[in-house]
Amino acid sequence: GAGVSQSPRYKVAKRGQDVALRCDPISGHVSLFWYQQALGQGPEFLTYFQNEAQLDKSGLPSDRFFAERPEGSVSTLKIQRTQQEDSAVYLCASSLRREGDYNEQFFGPGTRLTVL
């Protein structure tokens, strides 16, 4: 079956440009997570959606980062006025998220963003 897909897989941006990263979760998955993984480090939580509701955005590093999931399926992470420190792999994950369950997150392959 289809897993989590992300596009583009690679993105090169000039400093100051805006970028949009797309995530297609597994069909029917309620929860969606975005992470930022810098080189040689573990993924860091950015934000969480339950259906279309963004319930936690505490990990977004600045107001240049914005995420949305308007219809509760596809999600877009937007970074405005990119900076070199934004260079990282951006991971998306989805899960079923039932109450009281310990849900596995299914990860996409990531988008590698390089800001020049």
Added chain:
Amino acid sequence: AQSVTQLDSHVSVSEGTPVLLRCNYSSSYSPSLFWYVQHPNKGLQLLLKYTSAATLVKGINGFEAEFKKSETSFHLTKPSAHMSDAAEYFCVVGGATGGFKTIFGAGTRLFVKA
């Protein structure tokens, strides 16, 4: 607040010998704990997860982990390493009763020598 510490950034073993990757956690709640593996140029894959049903958790590819509340540990083990086990391993805490934020450890790179 929740946190997770992986005690070794790199572990090197010979093929056929046991593997031990150490993880300590901190959580104000009853924790959800996971181990994920990341092979080069591949996505993160779940190895195993802790539910409150059993303290010894068995996962895929012969890996297992033991939840020890008194030691706040969730170490990953495998009796006999295989070359294909060489990868980055992440201990993860969060989700469920701890809220939505998922915290990854810094990772342990496992090297397997022939």
